[in-house]
Amino acid sequence: MTSDCIVVTGLGAMTPLGLGENEIVLALEEGRCAVKHRRMDDCLDVWFGRVPEAVYDRADVLFSHLPDDEQEVARNDEGLLFGLAAAEDAIEQAGLAGAGLASHRVGMVVSSSKGLLRNMLGANRLFLEHGPAGDPEGLMARLFHNFTGEILGRHVARRHGFTGPVLNYPSACATGLTSIIGAVNLLRDGIVDAAVVGSSESSGNAVTLAAFCNMGALSPELCRPFHAKRGGFNPGEGAAVLVLEREEDARRRGAAILGRIRGLDFRSDAYHMTAVETEGRAVQTAVRETLRRAGWEASDVEYVNAHGTGTQLNDATEAHVLEIMFGSSGPLVSSLKGHIGHLLGASASVETVVCMMALARGIVPETLNLDEPDPAFRMNFVRGGVLRQKVNRFMKFSLGFGGHIGVLAVEMEGS
Template sequence: MRPEVAVTGLGLVTPAGHTAEANWAALCRGRSLAATDPELAGLPVDFSCQVTDFDAAAELGRSLARRADGFIQFAVVAARRAVADAALEPGAWPPQRVGVVLGVGANSLSTYVTEFGHLGLGRPDRVSPLALPRSVPSMAAGEVAMDLGAQGPNFITSSACASGATAVGVARDLLLSGACDIVLAGGSESARSRMTATCFTRMRALSRRRDHPQLASRPFDAARDGFVLGEGAAVLVLERLSHARARGAPVQAVLRGYGAGADAHHPVAPHPDGRGAVQALRAALEDAACEPADVGLVNAHGTSTPLNDAAEAAALTRVFGDDIPPVTAAKGVIGHALGAAGAIQAVYTVLALRHRTVPPVANFEGQDGDHKLDVVAGSPRPLGKGAGISCSFGFGGQNAVLLFTSH
């Protein structure tokens, strides 16, 4: 039989807090954390969901904080938290057997805007020598490896907003192949730059509710009008179950299934029938040897955009028929962390299984269209079955689905 892959550690840095406990409490309250963002002042969309109370110098030391952009800082802190949660001692593990796979959706545009500004003014001498190492996506994984002494396979995955989920799925493959004994898997992103906000605004992807930002992110709601920019990082420690048990590790969940599929349809719009999402969902179920009836929770991608939510609802209806499991969507609370979103959702799915609870969707008042989901709203709901699915879908029609079960 194929080895099982255990989740033994969780690390989070999100707008909902820097611990699993703080994040879980915020999810269960079901209230959006969006607020006016000074970084975006003067733009048509000037609000976001921000990581607060994060002191990079205090967490990482002045040297690393200075040479790393926010998404790298978040990744290193989340990885440290996950390793501690897994009761691992980095100095005592075989470093060549420990891998790092992180999802990052894009370069750090804040740094690039600043440095290109120097070039535009004819001052190449003002461009920072740290411009590349502080902003290249792969440095998130590289800095985690340097910080923790992980010398195994080290890379990032980039599949737009599915990047974090893709990283977790690929990390599982490294364990199943025997290439690693431990993999730190997840994602990190800090998209609160003026350029990022402007680009998404020009695409009409962001909510325009600047007078009431706390009401802006409303996954699957009939009045949804776009997503809210977020940021953060999540890291899961993955091990073969036999390896985890041999060292007496705390097993929090089992990663049983991973599926992926492409829409092959449009650069930014999803296939209206959720074609690639359906393929990824079915592949994850088959990989896990689970039936749709075994699933007690869908942690939906749920961006709060009209097209994406409709396509996801269509995909879930095609896969689950009239018996769609309870649906939650964390972006109503923490916004959309882009390349990190799938990893954050993966951690939230593990927490839901651990607490046997499905958190509510913020700002959900009622859905429209032909597809009726069982959206959890208002207050948390008990989880009735032991499997949870986490869905992540990105630009380019890139889809990834993870299936977790209680251990």
């Protein structure tokens, strides 16, 4: 067991609000909503948060490590491009590629909750059209073998020659936080000296969206987290990646420290395939354990970035937990989903990274569309514009389908 102090030395994000810190923070300051009404796969109309098209300008460089016969598959599902672009930015900011670390001491935990689903759908379409023996060029096989979630980490490792472990933590909407927690454990156990960690999701396909639509989870209008008249979430796509290291290692190589992972916990509420347990007992346990590991009191938390999907049950449960754990005069609270939509498996990593980018510039994100908070929710919401205030300590909540629960405590550098 080595040092418990794990620091963040690199951040990268591809989001509907923009690509990289400057674009994202400016969009938050201007109160932009990146969710638009769109037709998906020529058959389904939904409100959806799309990553700006400028990300595709990076494809040739990011896929340059691949031979020609692999590039077609690599470009088939955008989730791979989003994840590679975010990882490249985080690795560059951390100076990881030129840090002189042994290649086998750099690990990958860049996950996806659903894998690169367009690749599986493409393989299935070829099978239905041509049968099991109708794939002379091997495209069906290549699509199938590039479906699973750890393919993101495999490509980052392959591009940079990192030969440490490549892991995937698919945990529905909590995928980003469980990936961060898994990477922290790799570092604390001394298995790696640096970890490239995060998640990516490209959910803009009719199969995924129709499932949520038939579940009754999608809002017919722009989502309104914690609103009295909230009616569901808006889906979206994106990716975010962090570089994590032990503090003494980062300082030894002169890396800039952006923040510290002070506490963490993940649980399951063992309740239902999609619905959250309304008392939030397992969420309360995760918050208490996170505070204990951080060495914080509840009063030390200045801001909570909530899961805040805009669904009836999620928001009510989360508000209930926040009031029990922090009281009605507790920390500032907001959700980013009114800005970007619900990025599913990418949501927790994107929201963690976006919060770190904003808080580093003295900006606390608002909850868009919250003109009428649910009167049952007694919380200190940030609404009506960003709040310009220094925040040193914040928590990130994720409440995923199937009962996946993740909580993270982050201390910003300079605290």
